[in-house]
Amino acid sequence: MAAQSERHILLALWLMVFSASSQVIIMVPILPRIGATLGISAVEQGSLISVYAVMLSLMALVAGPVSDRLGRRPILLVGSAAMTGALLLHGIAYSYAALLAVRALAGAAGGLLSGAAVSYVGDYFPYERRGWANGWVMSGIAFGQIVGIPAGTLLAGWVDFRWPFLMFGLTMALATLLIWRYVPQPTGVLAEEPLSLQGMLQRYGELLRQPATAPSPLVYFLMFFSIGLFLIYLPAWLERTLGFRTEAMALLFLLGGLANVVAGPLAGRLSDRMGRKPLIVSATLGLAVLMAGAPFLMRSRIAAYGLFALAMALVGMRMSPLQSLLTALVPGARRGSLMSLSIALGQLGIGISGVVAGWLFTQYGYASNALLGALALLVMALVVGYGLPEPTLQSSVKEG
DSSP, X not given: XXXXXXXXXXXXXXXXXXXXXXXXXXXXXXXXXXXXXXXXXXXXXXXXHHHHHHHHHHHHHHHHHHHHHHOHHHHHHHHHHHHHHHHHHXXXXXXXXXXXXXXXXXXXXXXXXXXXXXXXXXXXXXXXXXXXXXXXXHHHHHHIIIIIHHHHHHHHHHTOTTHHHHHHHHHHHHHXXXXXXXXXXXXXXXXXXXXXXXXXXXXXXXXXXXXXXXXXHHHHHHHHXXXXXXXXXXXXXXXXXXXXXXXXXXXXXXXXXXXXXXXXXHHHHHHHHHOSHHHHHHHHHHHHHHHHXXXXXXXXXXXXXXXXXXXXXXXXXXXXXXXXXXXXXXXXHXXXXXXXXXHHXXXXXXXXXXXXXXXXXXXXXXXHHHHHHHHHHHHHHHHHHHHSOOOOHHHHHHHO
């Protein structure tokens, strides 16, 4: 019975992650389509990425302490329902201003969900099985790349760019029902302090002062900043240099998702045995080398497909070990705050990368985006290697 309950929980969280991540990632391949349909510039296209990230960051900073105090289940329910509504509103976004507004609403809903799934896994699953559980939940991102992103890209090309968001709104509605039905509130992990703005600020201040947790937000910032630089204008560059169109772009993300869905759970399970940091650092350094070389090596469609798949595999290799590591650095009553603070800074990195990438791409070309992203990854590897501790199994079980 316990195994069946775990499967139901993982399925609900997996579908939520699939829907939430897919509606973000779909912006990358269809951004040129949105620009052409609405007649907006490259900088305005980047602002659609930035406004989502900024709103997510602000809401995540509130949602983390609230989930610590009231529980993950209420946050998961409210967040998934709010995301459903925001995605369905994309169907009436017929101008740049309207699309900017609904992306902001989706970002606010995403802020509620940002750290909730990872924190829930940290609450419910013991540390020795947390990498496995995180790997399966986060494989929803990869499955989105395999099925959701190619399907959404084709829908945007064949019908209209609004249709992918409506599709993911329906899957998020199903995830909301599954969370309501199958995801209980874990016991014994709620914070006892009353909710207040001063208390939230004090809690975040404590996390930023503690040597074990202070590097976490910087790690997330660098991770997402680098990915934003690499991905946001990759489709536009591939269109210009290799003539990529709708079907080719869909295949690119399909192959990337296949690589990610294989690498993520395997890396999570492997990290349960050998430790988190070796996998995180090695995957980050490998991705830095690939990112720096991508503009010079993607000279054919075959090369682009292969290198993008390898990049997504490396992204998958570091995500679940990193999340499992961070959830072990604090007790359960602080887990939501740490994850939300880290993810908020990560989304701020995405938001800044949208602006920076647009300017660099316009002024200096795509190679400048990739090289700056690679530099950010090198710094991230150093921070993880020398700044984050590697908890032992015994201490993690005691604290969690």
